[in-house]
Amino acid sequence: MDSILEMRGITKTFPGVKALDNVNLSVREGEIHALIGENGAGKSTLMKVLSGVYPHGTYEGEIRFRGQPCAFRGIADSEKLGIIIIHQELALVPLLSITENLFLGNEQAKRGRIDWVAATARARELLRMVGLTDSPETLITDIGVGKQQLVEIAKALSKQVKLLILDEPTASLNESDSDALLELLLRFKEQGISSILISHKLNEIAKVADRVTILRDGTTVETLDCHDAPISQDRIIKGMVGRDLADRYPRRTSNPGGILFEVKDWSADHPIHAGRRVVKDIDLHVRRGEVVGIAGLMGAGRTEFAMSLFGRSYGRNIRGQAFLDGREIDVSTISKAMGNGLAYATEDRKHYGLVLDNDIRHNVTLANLDGVAKRGVIHHEREIEVANDFRRRLRIRCADVFQQTVNLSGGNQQKVVLSKWLFADPKVLILDEPTRGIDVGAKYEIYTIVNQLVAEGRGVILISSELPELLGVADRIYVMNEGALVAEMPAAEASQEKIMHAIMSSASKATAARAAVAAAARESLQ
Amino acid sequence: MSAELNLPAAPPRQASMAKFLKSHMRDYGMLISLLAIVAFFQYMTNGTLLQPLNLTNLVLQNSYIVIMALGMLLVIVAGHIDLSVGSIVGFIGALAAILMVQFHWHFVPTAIVSLLAGAAIGAAQGYWVAYFRIPSFIVTLAGMLVFRGLSLALLAGQSVGPFPVEFQRLSSGFIPDIFGTEGFHTTTMVLCLATPAILIAFSVAARLRRHRFAIEQEPLVLFLLKSAGLFAVVAYVGWLLSTYKGLPNVLIIMALLIGIYAFVTRDTTIGRRIYALGGNEKAAKLSGIDTRRLSFYTFVNMGVLAALAGLIFAARLNTATPKAGVSFELDVIAACFIGGASASGGVGRVTGAVIGAFIMGVMNNGMSIVGIGIDWQQVIKGLVLLAAVCFDVYNKGKA
Numbered sequence A: 001m002d003s004i005l006e007m008r009g010i011t012k013t014f015p016g017v018k019a020l021d022n023v024n025l026s027v028r029e030g031e032i033h034a035l036i037g038e039n040g041a042g043k044s045t046l047m048k049v050l051s052g053v054y055p056h057g058t059y060e061g062e063i064r065f066r067g068q069p070c071a072f073r074g075i076a077d078s079e080k081l082g083i084i085i086i087h088q089e090l091a092l093v094p095l096l097s098i099t100e101n102l103f104l105g106n107e108q109a110k111r112g113r114i115d116w117v118a119a120t121a122r123a124r125e126l127l128r129m130v131g132l133t134d135s136p137e138t139l140i141t142d143i144g145v146g147k148q149q150l151v152e153i154a155k156a157l158s159k160q161v162k163l164l165i166l167d168e169p170t171a172s173l174n175e176s177d178s179d180a181l182l183e184l185l186l187r188f189k190e191q192g193i194s195s196i197l198i199s200h201k202l203n204e205i206a207k208v209a210d211r212v213t214i215l216r217d218g219t220t221v222e223t224l225d226c227h228d229a230p231i232s233q234d235r236i237i238k239g240m241v242g243r244d245l246a247d248r249y250p251r252r253t254s255n256p257g258g259i260l261f262e263v264k265d266w267s268a269d270h271p272i273h274a275g276r277r278v279v280k281d282i283d284l285h286v287r288r289g290e291v292v293g294i295a296g297l298m299g300a301g302r303t304e305f306a307m308s309l310f311g312r313s314y315g316r317n318i319r320g321q322a323f324l325d326g327r328e329i330d331v332s333t334i335s336k337a338m339g340n341g342l343a344y345a346t347e348d349r350k351h352y353g354l355v356l357d358n359d360i361r362h363n364v365t366l367a368n369l370d371g372v373a374k375r376g377v378i379h380h381e382r383e384i385e386v387a388n389d390f391r392r393r394l395r396i397r398c399a400d401v402f403q404q405t406v407n408l409s410g411g412n413q414q415k416v417v418l419s420k421w422l423f424a425d426p427k428v429l430i431l432d433e434p435t436r437g438i439d440v441g442a443k444y445e446i447y448t449i450v451n452q453l454v455a456e457g458r459g460v461i462l463i464s465s466e467l468p469e470l471l472g473v474a475d476r477i478y479v480m481n482e483g484a485l486v487a488e489m490p491a492a493e494a495s496q497e498k499i500m501h502a503i504m505s506s507a508s509k510a511t512a513a514r515a516a517v518a519a520a521a522r523e524s525l526q
Numbered sequence B: 001m002s003a004e005l006n007l008p009a010a011p012p013r014q015a016s017m018a019k020f021l022k023s024h025m026r027d028y029g030m031l032i033s034l035l036a037i038v039a040f041f042q043y044m045t046n047g048t049l050l051q052p053l054n055l056t057n058l059v060l061q062n063s064y065i066v067i068m069a070l071g072m073l074l075v076i077v078a079g080h081i082d083l084s085v086g087s088i089v090g091f092i093g094a095l096a097a098i099l100m101v102q103f104h105w106h107f108v109p110t111a112i113v114s115l116l117a118g119a120a121i122g123a124a125q126g127y128w129v130a131y132f133r134i135p136s137f138i139v140t141l142a143g144m145l146v147f148r149g150l151s152l153a154l155l156a157g158q159s160v161g162p163f164p165v166e167f168q169r170l171s172s173g174f175i176p177d178i179f180g181t182e183g184f185h186t187t188t189m190v191l192c193l194a195t196p197a198i199l200i201a202f203s204v205a206a207r208l209r210r211h212r213f214a215i216e217q218e219p220l221v222l223f224l225l226k227s228a229g230l231f232a233v234v235a236y237v238g239w240l241l242s243t244y245k246g247l248p249n250v251l252i253i254m255a256l257l258i259g260i261y262a263f264v265t266r267d268t269t270i271g272r273r274i275y276a277l278g279g280n281e282k283a284a285k286l287s288g289i290d291t292r293r294l295s296f297y298t299f300v301n302m303g304v305l306a307a308l309a310g311l312i313f314a315a316r317l318n319t320a321t322p323k324a325g326v327s328f329e330l331d332v333i334a335a336c337f338i339g340g341a342s343a344s345g346g347v348g349r350v351t352g353a354v355i356g357a358f359i360m361g362v363m364n365n366g367m368s369i370v371g372i373g374i375d376w377q378q379v380i381k382g383l384v385l386l387a388a389v390c391f392d393v394y395n396k397g398k399a
């Protein structure tokens, strides 16, 4: 077996953190190599070293690509050899078309003049290769994240890719989109393109990976070969966290009390397309000490509902009533909603969750500054204590709480967002995809915290696209589709099939088709 | 999961000197640059720069820039810009002149009306920026033209003055000496010894508190050096001023404002919210911060400070001219950026802006004494601004 890539003894330090410590990685010609590890284990950093984002000289160790030693000074150097990275955060220009994005920096030009005909033709061909049927003229903003991900891959193809690196490509994709993407990787494999796949979704890895390398705390733990013997998810988890994890979901005796929070006839329109209803007559309630899940496909309107409820931060022409303890409450602005005990932890941490330039400490206290201040004057020491407390409780991996959040790994950023809302001390907490991009161990921590919250008599609304998570954590599940609630069931009686069935039978044709694909995808994964 | 991976048993109490210096390079770098520039011109002007008379002038010439830089810093941190402040200086000067000279108002109601007018102007501009989301660059560019035009109209193209003596004292007055010593302003000296002493006492208290909470802080050696330096500089300046006419009134106003704004930005919830707003408006909003109202008030605040600067400037010239305040906005904005504020918002410090303003001021003053023409002065100032910001960007890239 020839190896296409050898990384040996890679060490990379940032001020105060040793992100990688003597890491080895070897990828064979034409394999899909999975790279996994807890949040902050150093996966993204290792790939940035490989692709030249961190240039030669800023790290120690040796990189050999197809036998040749490499000293990349920047991404351009690694791309020349066919090493293409698709980052955790997509790097497309939203207001440019697909074609323009595909050839950004690599324009189809003759003597500086872009040949649009050739570009469009080539774009169409690339799109076909990744299975996209949209017109190349479409703007990036007008297509969903799943398709954007495919455009990124098409872009990689346009550069004669030999080794494709995907950093958590499926984190924000629904199941059918994820599945399409994995299929694509398998097809590439047949064409001899090797890939490195970073993911926290272990079932995906089990499905496509040839070998798995596990990182822990910036060191290589082991490399497992999936062909020797099929490896179980438990085996991988053990490698990642260093011990057995008996349960994926912490046990809790659920004991819901009276109705704590209730929403009646809640509707909202699209903010730009006037008159298009995005949230339709939602009736929902949460009992004291209850975790209520909202299931649905991407685009079902769950985030839109939650945000319109939380101080009208989404949509317009919002109608409906909200009640806390049977009393109608005013949620028309965010500060009123918060004052009435509501909190909403966003799914989009970079844009809506964090002030990236600020440190962990300032982000944690932002939603409840009065909690660390007296008459408007901040008590700095108390603030630091609070931040350190959350750092310990959620195991946020960082040098210290004065580290800028922009330098945290994706999963640890998510934990900072959660800390912020936990510190705000809400009565009803809406969590929107709280475990996206989070490793198994940290997920467990977050579920434990959810359990603590409800044990204190609070209510939690959990929006999640991962059905097993909903089934494992929620007491009761609402199913949402096309902006409306279409079913409600106790978690004990729910199953993935039942939920998908509820979506399909309620849906218009288009959604039904999507749901069918998703259902089929799940079966093939199991 | 009980294991606490990667967590040190207790946070380190004191950063190592090198690491601390590296992460605070910018702060110390600015102070050192200012001192270096002062030393340079002190040498080039054969000691004229720090003569009591010139030092007093330097403070008077710079006061209005420093005062506006305080407001501009908040505006820039909030993610906006205000190009209209120079025109507001001119307009408020004209307004005050008309009220005092043509309508014979007393200077107290005149000052109150002027400051309120400044607030109203700030509110008018802030309203469009905050509630209609019109870019501040455009709104205040419009304001710049409008208020320049209005001051021309108010003054009918003429200069209006002189002002009552009490009003002139705002700029040219000095604090009274309660000790009444001949030839030496004892009150000034006492104030200039007491103020740094009190400040140092406060920071010692803060240090002890941080120590009790086991929070990493500035290495002791640096702290001692800095405190000694602060004390020495203030005492020296105090001594120089005492041998002349003492502390100018403006300096007292300026020092108080600097203290208040430093406190507000660092230690209050409002300050913290402004930084969050500039850093990520959407996240700030979803955290329950009324971002629109906050933006609005940073402009109101800017308007008031610009009005105050307008009064001080008019009092200093003892006449209101249609050209008063032309291109002040550039000096003010430059002071903030030299002081480390980020053009994209969310970053910047009051102390930085003040030092930035003084770097500009000392250069203006020093170059004039040396006899460098206004043409080359501009070139040099432009290059210094560029160099300071390049240093910032370079530093950020390295970290």
Ligand SMILES: Nc1ncnc2c1ncn2[C@@H]1O[C@H](COP(=O)(O)OP(=O)(O)OP(=O)(O)O)[C@@H](O)[C@H]1O
Binding pocket: A014, A015, A017, A018, A019, A037, A038, A039, A040, A041, A042, A043, A044, A045, A046, A397, A398, A399, A407, A408, A409, A410, A411, A412, A437
């Ligand atoms: N620019 C930086 N400055 C300081 N520390 C950094 C920087 N970039 C990364 N780190 C630190 O390096 C460590 C590894 O981060 P990395 O992003 O590689 O983790 P990851 O394995 O990709 O995690 P995740 O699954 O959460 O994405 C983290 O502790 C992170 O805080």
Ligand SMILES: [Mg+2]
Binding pocket: A043, A044, A045, A088, A167, A409, A410
């Ligand atoms: Mg990562």
